[in-house]
Amino acid sequence: MIIPFVSLPGRYARALFEIGEKRNILNELSDDFRKFVNLMLQDKNLFPCYVKRSDAKNLCETLGNVFNLNTVFVLFINVLVENGRLDIISKIADIFNKAILRERNERNITVYSSSDLTSEQQNNIKETVQKLFSEKINVQYETDRDILTGFVIKTDGIMIDASGKEVVRQLNKYLKSTEIL
Numbered sequence: 568m569i570i571p572f573v574s575l576p577g578r579y580a581r582a583l584f585e586i587g588e589k590r591n592i593l594n595e596l597s598d599d600f601r602k603f604v605n606l607m608l609q610d611k612n613l614f615p616c617y618v619k620r621s622d623a624k625n626l627c628e629t630l631g632n633v634f635n636l637n638t639v640f641v642l643f644i645n646v647l648v649e650n651g652r653l654d655i656i657s658k659i660a661d662i663f664n665k666a667i668l669r670e671r672n673e674r675n676i677t678v679y680s681s682s683d684l685t686s687e688q689q690n691n692i693k694e695t696v697q698k699l700f701s702e703k704i705n706v707q708y709e710t711d712r713d714i715l716t717g718f719v720i721k722t723d724g725i726m727i728d729a730s731g732k733e734v735v736r737q738l739n740k741y742l743k744s745t746e747i748l
Contacts, residue, residue, distance in 0.1 A: 576658035583643050583659075584666050592637060593667050599640040600660040606630070607656065614653055623648045665723070674702040679711040680718040696720060696727075 587593040607613055614623055624645050631641035647653045668674060678684075678692055693706050700722075711719070716731035 574658075574662075575652070576655045577662050579643075579647070579652070579655070579659045580662035580666060583639075584663055586639060586643075588670075590639065592639065593670070595637050596640055597664055597667055599634075599636045600656075600663060602634050602636065603630070603640070603644065604657055604660050606634070614648070620648055623653075668702075672702050673705055674700055674722055675705050675707070676720060676722040677707045677709060678718055678720050679709050679714055681710070681712060681714040681716060683710060684708055684718075692718070692720075 583596060584593070587596045614626065627641055627644045627648060630636065631638070631644075644653070644656075647656060647659075676696060678689075678696075684692070689706070689708055693704065696706070697704055704722075714730045714732070717729045717734065719730055719733075720727040
């Protein structure tokens with residue numbers, strides 16, 4: 568996986584990543600991103616575009632205190648406010664977290680199934696999927712009622728569709744190609 572540090576959000580993510588790496592606070596910064604982005608998603612008017620930058624910086628300081636955010640993170644948010652770039656915070660967070668995963672040689676994977684999986688099923692899927700990747704995998708399991716049977720696995724641009732719908736689609740495609748239908 569190539570970390571796109573060349574984009575504008577990528578350059579911001581890289582700067583914070585390098586500072587976090589030097590100070591050994593990458594995990595804390597990642598947690599702060601999660602808290603801050605979730606807060607912004609909950610209240611889209613938290614930082615209205617017409618507010619003065621000094622007021623926005625004061626709000627950042629207050630949020631930093633209330634949510635116990637790292638000082639480096641609060642200063643970083645202030646830089647985004649000063650440069651009028653707070654609107655790209657989600658993209659920066661995404662790139663930053665991908666860089667952390669790459670640094671740790673880890674990969675996040677989500678498994679979608681039609682019903683809750685037993686612990687044994689989860690372990691079997693994890694063991695099987697682990698063989699496909701060289702990184703350590705972190706698996707999250709989610710229920711998707713649109714999947715009638717089987718499961719779908721998604722990770723950074725890769726999808727493994729082992730659902731019943733996909734099996735039928737592949738069988739239909741095969742039968743059409745062999746002129747049986």
